[in-house]
Amino acid sequence: MSDGPGAVPGTSGPGGSGGGGGRGPARLNPADSKQLTRHPVSLRRIAALFVPHKRTIAVVIALISAASVVNLAQPFLVRAVIDDALPGQDLRLLVILTASMVGVAALTSAIGVIQTWLATKMGQRVMHTLRVQLFTHLQAQSLGFFTRTRGGEVQSRLTHDISGMQSVVTTTATGVAANLTATIATAAAMVALSPGISLISLVVLPPAIWLSRKVAKLRRTVTDERQRELAALHTQVEEGLSVSGVRLAKTLGTIPRDARRFSARSENLVGLELRSQLAGRWRMATMQVVFAAIPAVIYLAAGFPATSGGMTIGTLVAFTGLQAAVFRPVMGLLDIGVQWVTALAFFSRIFEYLDLEPQLKAPAHPVRLEPGLVRGEVRFEDVEFAYDGGAPVLHGISLTLVPGTTTAVVGATGSGKSTLASLVPRLNDPSRGRVLLDGVDVAQLAPEDLSRIVGVVSQETYLIHASVRENLLLAKPDATDAELLHALAAAQIADTVGALPDGLDTLVGARGHRFSGGEQQRLAIARTILRNPPVLVLDEATSALDNSTEAQVQQALERLTAGRTTLTIAHRLSTVQNADQVVVLDAGRIVEQGTPAELGAAAGPFARLAARRSEAPALS
Structure with a gap:
């Protein structure tokens, strides 16, 4: 923001600081130039952001111009004091002139407050619009985007770049008006004086x-x-x-x-x-x-x-003051180019993310499925998947999950188990083929419907920095305390939460550090239980639990999965034994499929994986 009407802002931004009053000129950051080269910015696109605020912009410019002109009355008042009031001992004139000097200062200050309020409000509204657009757009990106991009980079663009854009653009815009008006008005006053x-x-x-x-x-x-x-x-x-x-x-x-x-x-x-x-x-x-x-x-x-x-003494004093004043806005104008490049670089970084095409696009005309009426048949039809155009990690997967049954997927590390599971809740889309839910391609379902139908408990749990209650309410915002406690009991963690001094209102801490890994896992399971989805994806959901706790949670999961379609990524033999069918993956291909008993008796890949149980507790 400018320092006020008539004042020359010592403009600042990532590129450097503006140069008035002994400071050097703003410095052009080479990174800004590279950013603009990589992702040019259309001035028309920037202008479109400010179109809804064109009246405010006009008022701000008018206020800055008016304040700059009003402020130039000061040297003429000084000249009158020195040349007329003081030599003539005219007390009445002296009072009028000095009061006018105070009045001019008060008027320009008042205009400055109004101008700052209007400009800040406008900048904040533009920043709000961009911030919301960027946040919602980034949420639509695939998981691959976030694995490729550093978390700090995303946060920097969402907070630092947008805030910097608002500051630099507002400062630059008001700075141009203030400096230009001040330079022209001061030069005109100097010519008028001498x-x-x-x-x-x-x-x-x-x-x-x-x-x-x-x-x-x-x-x-x-x-x-x-x-x-x-x-x-x-x-x-x-x-x-x-x-x-x-x-x-x-x-x-x-x-x-x-x-x-x-x-x-x-x-x-x-x-x-x-x-x-x-x-x-x-x-x-x-x-x-x-x-x-x-x-x-x-x-x-x-x-x-x-x-x-x-020239009179008063004119000389007034002229000297004007001469000193004109230097600062001229220096400010010389720095506008650097400030503008900095502002464009901010816009470039923001627009670069806004221009990313989401890999997982929501359907324009989604097929609606009522969760309560979903049978839960999941079918993979000749599915192939590759990350970022690389080599396929899944090849020709054709598989049917019968409604109400549990399918366990086993295989060595890197065989594609978690990738296969990610296709059901549409965390990824197949490179080829389809994933169908009750005969409907999951890509044709509205994201909010799919999230209500397919529940996911992954190996890596995530709890927000809030209370146990707030973490559970993410799954069902209108849930009662009785429902919350029932879900905790089903996940075998109700006693743990009940023993805490604040119970459901206990803060879980950053990333859930208040609880152990196994407790975090059970809270995540309780959250899914509360959502009550007809289709479940359990991606090694019990991997963080010890044998005793796993047995308890496994019982809860068995009660939960009864009558529901469940795809579980299995890492322990105990999980597989209770499955209706077992699918063995090897290098992204199904190499064996059947009931646990059938595969155990076949002496094939599954039997060899199970044989390793004596050496390592995991199948994967």
Whole structure:
């Protein structure tokens, strides 16, 4: 935001800081240029965001312009005080003039408050719109997007980039209006006061600006080099003084070499810091000379009859004040280009995510299925799947899950078990073939319907940083306490929760750290039980449980799966023995299928997996 009407904002943003009052010009961040090259931004698309606020923009610009003009009354009031009121001992005129000076300041301040409120409100509304669009759009992306993208990157674009965009754009927009208006109005006032002196001032101004920017550029180069060296030093500290880093240095004998590298970098920083400080001192000295030279030239010109034009003392003081004031908005205007590139880079990063085509698109005309009427037949028809266009991990899978039965999928690690399970709740879409639910392609179901029909308990549980109650209510927002307790009891964790001081209102902590891994797993199972879906996908749901707890939860799951279609990724023989059918996967292909008894007697892949039970408790 600008500092107010008539004020020249020391614009700031990721690219650097604006240059007024002795600061250097804004710095163009090379990363911003690369971002714009990779993902160009249409100005029309940006403008479309502000179309609903065009009236507010017009009012803000009008307020800034009005305040800049009103603020220029100050030097003329000063001139009248010095030339008329004080020499003539006119107390009445002096009171009027000084009161007017206070009034002008109060008026511009009031306008500044209104302008700031309007501009901030507009920026926040635009930011709100983008934030919601980006959040909902990212939720529509496939799991593959999130496995490829760092979580911090997604959060940065959703929070930092949008907030930065609002700040930079609002500052830039108001800065352009304020600086441009202030420059034009100040130049006009200078000409009105003294055309001759104004010409001299405008001749002096360009070289003064050039000199200040030249010195600032020198310091910027040194500062960039210093920042790179500091980054390398910090990286060495972070890597070298971590537990793993120290262990590696000791085992490889690199401690002397690391010390020499650290010493060399530290030595380089000494020289760079000296150069940076001297360059900064030169910049300050240059600015001091500039600010001293300009009024000196004005005073000198005022002493010559040919250029003074009979200038009074009051006019000279007023003119000097205007001359000092015009330097800042001019410098601000020179930095607008860098600020605009920074703003465009923010938009580019946001639009880059908004332009991602979701791999899992919701159907335009979904087929509606009522969860209570779903039979629960799941059928895989010649399904093939590959991640990101790579080699297929599933090949020609054709499989039917009979309503009300349990199908266990077993196989070695990497055989495609979890990938197969992910296709039912449509966490992924097949590269070829279809997954049908009661004869309807799951890709044709509305996402909210599919989530009510297919319940998932995965190996990796996820609990939000809230209470037990809030975690359970995610599955059924209108559930009563009795229903919550019943679900906890079915998952064999009601006694654990009941023994806590706050019971259902106990905070689970970040990622559920308040509970053990097995307890987290049972809370996730309770959440699924509460949802009561007709189709269940259990992706190694009991893997985090010990044998005793697993037996208890397995009993709960058996009661839950009764009469429901269940696809379970099995890792223990006990899970498989109770299944209606067993499917053995090997390298993404079904190599064996039948009842546990049939496969056990066949002495095939399943029998060999089961034989390993004596060596390892897991089948996978």
